[in-house]
């Protein structure tokens with residue numbers, strides 16, 4: 001049933017602690033006890049981050065902003081990012097040997113916990129046979145069968161290397177299938193960094209305060225229409241004004257890229273109906289929600305079946321993967337079955353397939369999502385209650401292993417509502433929690449994630465830390 005790999009798990013509670021403390025050592029997991037100080041940068045924390053700071057200084061000279069993906073740079077909470085040495089179960093250790101309970105989970109993939117022994121064993125075994133062939137291998141069939149069996153809308157699937165690629169491919173296919181040029185996306189939804197989708201794209205862009213990216217030609221986004229999330233009549237208006245021109249509506253069925261935002265009860269059904277009536281396709285971007293909200297994703301959870309679905313994150317079990325899939329008659333337009341070109345040197349990588357297969361075998365065990373629901377509900381309710389008790393306007397929510405909270409009264413139904421959250425307060429909360437040994441996403445506009453490895457004790461520890469921090473900010 002539930003594999004628990006958190007604290008107190010007997011032999012499995014012995015994890016490697018990095019060299020930063022002076023010498024390598026194996027030791028039992030104990031939360032680092034650090035006292036709270038109110039800071040919104042890490043220059044004078046009680047947490048020692050000297051090695052991370054040194055590494056980041058070096059990185060700034062080597063990579064733009066010192067990172068390979070913008071939100072990692074901690075810009076929206078101030079200070080500098082923490083360099084991770086290793087991760088196991090619900091925990092991560094930085095290169096200064098501080099330990100954290102991790103609620104980022106590599107931004108979603110780590111739903112069974114980090115470094116699960118079965119995933120590591122599958123990777124080790126697969127690796128012995130070679131890391132990449134550029135030719136078909138059996139693991140691709142296995143993962144494809146699992147994805148098709150799990151996700152209601154998917155009859156055929158194409159594996160790619162990232163969620164960005166999956167969304168690019170799905171859009172090209174939707175335009176080819178319908179013969180129409182335009183797409184509708186929602187403000188605050190992120191579908192990767194392809195040119196045509198980099199319009200009002202949520203967290204990464206919002207965090208940096210860039211309304212759009214320089215370098216994206218106007219022509220690339222001129223067929224991208226946007227509407228506020230949860231706003232059905234705005235979508236109806238777009239269909240009215242661009243009659244016969246809309247190839248697809250793409251959306252996050254639960255938003256995670258401008259904080260955690262739920263669809264209103266009728267929203268997804270209404271979009272399904274409008275797209276059907278107009279011979280347009282509905283694309284669920286389930287890169288985040290796939291296998292996260294339910295084994296069959298948001299479409300299973302809400303009972304709404306899209307035409308195309310994009311996946312990523314969890315299906316790679318922590319290795320780089322994306323996928324898009326849908327009805328057979330649509331997917332058979334993809335090359336070489338059809339004329340819509342899309343390719344990838346490393347697509348279907350045996351290592352990524354192996355990690356995805358093991359991850360999915362574990363998460364599909366009975367009881368997994370019930371467990372995630374229980375601990376995540378306790379977590380969010382505990383944090384919001386702690387905030388309210390300390391006099392902070394707060395709201396929050398969760399579905400199974402995905403959650404979020406805002407420093408505003410709410411309700412938060414779209415990106416404009418999310419932006420009312422007090423980002424300065426979030427930053428103080430963020431650093432306070434980090435000092436307590438809790439690692440959240442370093443931005444108010446990101447969802448959080450739990451895993452099967454998070455124990456009830458992890459949750460209680462986090463809530464206690466939140467009480468302490470929230471009453472001091």
Ligand SMILES: *Cc1c(COP(=O)(O)O)cnc(C)c1O
Pocket residue numbers: 161162163164165167190191192193252256257285286287288312313321322
């Ligand atoms: C993460 C994410 C993407 C992009 O995936 P990458 O693998 O980072 O390219 C696309 N859509 C959604 C909803 C995501 O959460």
